[in-house]
Amino acid sequence: MGTGAGTWSLDAGDYQRISEHLSALLQESNARCALLVDRTGQLLANAGEQLSFDPAAFASLTAADFSANDQLAKMIGEPEFASLFHQGEKESMYLADVGRRVILVVLFDQRTTVGMVRLRVKKTVGDLAKLFEEMFSRTVPPGGQKEAGPLAGADDEIDKLFGD
Amino acid sequence: MSMINYASREINCKLVYYGPGLGGKTTNLEHVYNKVAPDTRGKMVSLATETERTLFFDFLPVDLGTIRGFKTRFHLYTVPGQVYYNASRKLILKGVDGVVFVADSQIERMEANIESMQNLYDNMSEYGYDLTKIPFIIQYNKRDLPNAAPIKDLQAQLNPGWPVENPARQKPTPDPWNQGDFLIQQVDGTWIERAPYFESVALTGDGVFDALKAVAKLVLKTLS
Numbered sequence: 001m002g003t004g005a006g007t008w009s010l011d012a013g014d015y016q017r018i019s020e021h022l023s024a025l026l027q028e029s030n031a032r033c034a035l036l037v038d039r040t041g042q043l044l045a046n047a048g049e050q051l052s053f054d055p056a057a058f059a060s061l062t063a064a065d066f067s068a069n070d071q072l073a074k075m076i077g078e079p080e081f082a083s084l085f086h087q088g089e090k091e092s093m094y095l096a097d098v099g100r101r102v103i104l105v106v107l108f109d110q111r112t113t114v115g116m117v118r119l120r121v122k123k124t125v126g127d128l129a130k131l132f133e134e135m136f137s138r139t140v141p142p143g144g145q146k147e148a149g150p151l152a153g154a155d156d157e158i159d160k161l162f163g164d
Numbered sequence: 165m166s167m168i169n170y171a172s173r174e175i176n177c178k179l180v181y182y183g184p185g186l187g188g189k190t191t192n193l194e195h196v197y198n199k200v201a202p203d204t205r206g207k208m209v210s211l212a213t214e215t216e217r218t219l220f221f222d223f224l225p226v227d228l229g230t231i232r233g234f235k236t237r238f239h240l241y242t243v244p245g246q247v248y249y250n251a252s253r254k255l256i257l258k259g260v261d262g263v264v265f266v267a268d269s270q271i272e273r274m275e276a277n278i279e280s281m282q283n284l285y286d287n288m289s290e291y292g293y294d295l296t297k298i299p300f301i302i303q304y305n306k307r308d309l310p311n312a313a314p315i316k317d318l319q320a321q322l323n324p325g326w327p328v329e330n331p332a333r334q335k336p337t338p339d340p341w342n343q344g345d346f347l348i349q350q351v352d353g354t355w356i357e358r359a360p361y362f363e364s365v366a367l368t369g370d371g372v373f374d375a376l377k378a379v380a381k382l383v384l385k386t387l388s
Binding site for chain 1: 165166167168169170171172175176178206207209211220221223225228229231232234236239241251252255256258259260377378380381384385386387388
């Protein structure tokens with residue numbers, strides 16, 4: 001049994017590869033923007049049009065939305081809902097699970113269709129799942145053997161930040 | 165789980181305020197929201213009922229400073245305290261890095277506190293998380309009320325401690341936040357460790373930041 005949730009990291013190379021996948025998705029599906037949110041509600045990356053809302057709030061609600069729907073799925077005897085579609089009058093969003101760890105959110109309007117978005121998202125989900133598999137294999141459980149973290153030896157700085 | 169983004173030089177951590185209904189969890193977040201500089205916090209999101217009871221969660225992201233060039237960003241969540249919202253309460257704990265248990269100090273809420281603490285242990289263990297091994301503090305709220313129970317009674321009921329198995333850690337460890345108290349000490353021949361505790365009045369903000377800073381510091385130290 002693990003003792004906590006562990007830590008994982010995203011480096012510049014990961015970020016670059018993720019951005020490329022998201023940009024290709026937007027270009028080929030004609031959607032407005034795409035966001036990647038982890039299951040704990042943290043925004044990992046976004047691409048496309050500038051966001052007109054608070055991305056942190058959006059990410060926390062996305063994770064909650066997905067988690068709540070996961071539980072609903074279990075109640076009706078489904079292991080999960082791998083994707084969700086929220087239809088608005090002008091703006092719609094399509095959410096898809098990536099390897100049970102991350103959620104891909106695509107925002108789109110009447111310039112495309114949900115069918116087109118769904119079709120193109122499938123490919124991106126496959127590509128991203130491979131990428132995240134690799135990234136999460138770097139995850140270190142607390143207390144496990146690990147390389148020095150980004151704050152290694154920073155105890156004094158941490159104490160100072162919090163006024164000790 | 166904390167997420168380290170080397171591309172944007174950010175460390176993101178998730179803190180959850182847990183505790184019985186009407187104990188002051190949402191008030192804690194509101195105080196933080198009102199006190200921190202607007203450029204260091206994001207939007208506060210509350211999923212509440214029409215009577216302002218938390219239905220799913222409250223959410224507030226705050227930046228607590230920069231260390232080694234990394235911006236430390238904490239995502240503060242509260243859970244719905246009411247017993248029957250357990251399904252949504254459990255979801256919020258997913259990926260948690262640190263927990264603040266907000267206890268209601270009023271004598272008549274002792275049972276509700278105990279039930280909520282038990283529920284926290286149960287929900288954490290269902291995720292495979294061990295509350296004795298992650299940053300965890302207790303905030304005794306509503307200390308200003310005349311019917312507030314004495315701290316020693318609250319400690320005995322809610323924070324009796326857990327055994328310390330590792331011989332290297334079996335030594336008296338003073339509580340840096342409460343003079344005269346110990347976080348690790350020998351009781352009746354057994355070494356026990358307790359969670360750090362704080363007294364607060366969330367309505368006026370007394371003790372709110374002390375508790376937040378303490379848990380944030382414990383979380384960052386897990387990365388150091």
